[in-house]
Amino acid sequence: TAEGTPFDYVDRDVILYNLSVGAKRTDLPLVYENHENFQALPSYGVIPWFNTANPWNLDDIVKDFSPMMLLHGEQYMEVRKFPIPTSANTLTYPKLIDVVDKGNAAVVVAGYTTKDAKTGEDLFYNESTIFIRGSGGFGGSPKPTAARPKAATAAYKPPKRAPDAVIEEKTSEDQAALYRLNGDRNPLHIDPEFSKVGGFKTPILHGLCSLGVSGKHVFAKYGAFKNLKVRFAGVVLPGQTLKTEMWKEGNTVLFQTTVVETGKPAITGAGAELLEGAKAKL
Template structure:
């Protein structure tokens, strides 16, 4: 457990910048499209469809909160006579480490950004920026960015930093796995919708002035492709399997070029690098992803059931107690439904409790997943939204269309609950 209040007092020698970052399912889907997820790959659907039973964020999405606050921090850190703005900064390296479970599919973060070191590389300066990302006052993950500030070196600063998370060279042998994927001509235009609006990635005039034949792809977009490839090959395409990632951006990518990610598995660390097929240039170098568990060849992750639901009280607990009473008072009507329902109740986008309504054989309501077989219909909804639906202040149809309730399995069976549950629980 990390104490938010105490950490917030530790400003250190460099000024800290605090901010907020809100996100929801639309942000996750937009990001996934920006880094090449596609409905052509069935296993990608859980990153693109908010009502998918396993809807999830890609792990590299969580780099964004720190990055979107980085510019003012870097600018303020420059020594006298030096400056940093969008015309002279480049993303050099990136690190992210998850300290607890992967955050949920919606929520708000509190972010602390600060420059931990300013390096003098001769012609350029490099700001090493740390980001601490908190949710509900707990530090949930942290990132580190190396930002090159072109033409602003020569101020007599250190060349290296003990604070920097180091890259690691890939093994000197043939890769264990290779994934190839072509980027779209409008890949940068799509990725910028996730928040990086640097005109270098969209304006031909700015790109030409910077020495590029056309607007280049964001480095983080290229990294998103690479991370997806590793996720598919060695993590069961399961974002929650990722512990940490470190990458170095070596050269730019032009939208429309083909990315080839080469991977080497060593223990639970996957070393990787990414090349452009058309040129042979290495664009993501000396990089790695640390995993909780290795799941080879895109196989499904372990079939372990989720941890026992939290015993803490939720508003909806009383609702399920009423449903149970209704079943006991009218068992024939309950049995006429003839289906098993699973409710995933969420707080801040994360499932914190599950309830099963067995209206097929046991005629029972209980916490957890179905004791036998699978649910016919699975509904994922926040504690607050479920209570609004039950109270009649939120229409189930509106909730579904707005993504506030997600239904997997037999959607039509969800409509059969209404007559049974009457006014006190119109689910």
């Protein structure tokens, strides 16, 4: 709506988010509200916009829309205010950016500006790409047509050298059950009947959870970042181990994330631009 969709959060939501992407009880700045450096991971910016009411209907813009066939394809996130408030009343304003017809799939890109409801300042900006299997063939453009920020469309290519840093982390079998409490209650991540119709024997992990785990790895090695872009290249199941390989090139950390058990990619084409003066954090 023109008024924006409200989302209010407090320290408890920040702690839940940090825990849901693997923060440990010993990472006190991430889990203890009385710590002098208590803070949200920079990827918290993907949370407040999530349940924004879109003024468009997917049924109207692609063919045969089914929520069971929808997958998260890519995400771009920008933090526009540091430090990230650890509590805030926010308003998010959505915008439909692009609709691409891949033949058998439809790709829909939307942008979300999240503002502090009290001051009107921008807090976060997101561009989200969804990939809807079986919804192409509606006669749309096969290529993107919209003008978008350069960092939002970057397909980062890691250099040939061995990674500068690697972090491996096993997710929990209950990871998605926890992550959904941040606001994405898509049944695909919890209900086996629903995920089966979508083509998955068991519920799959939220793309934004893998983004959060990998983003935490970047944060641990290099500190806070002001933006981040990823492609969700393959499905992750709760309980699998994520390996984030990172390369620092100037002020940008390029990374890719692999599922250790299968050797298959989870996140590709990814990069994060570091905040000036950022330092390793965990």
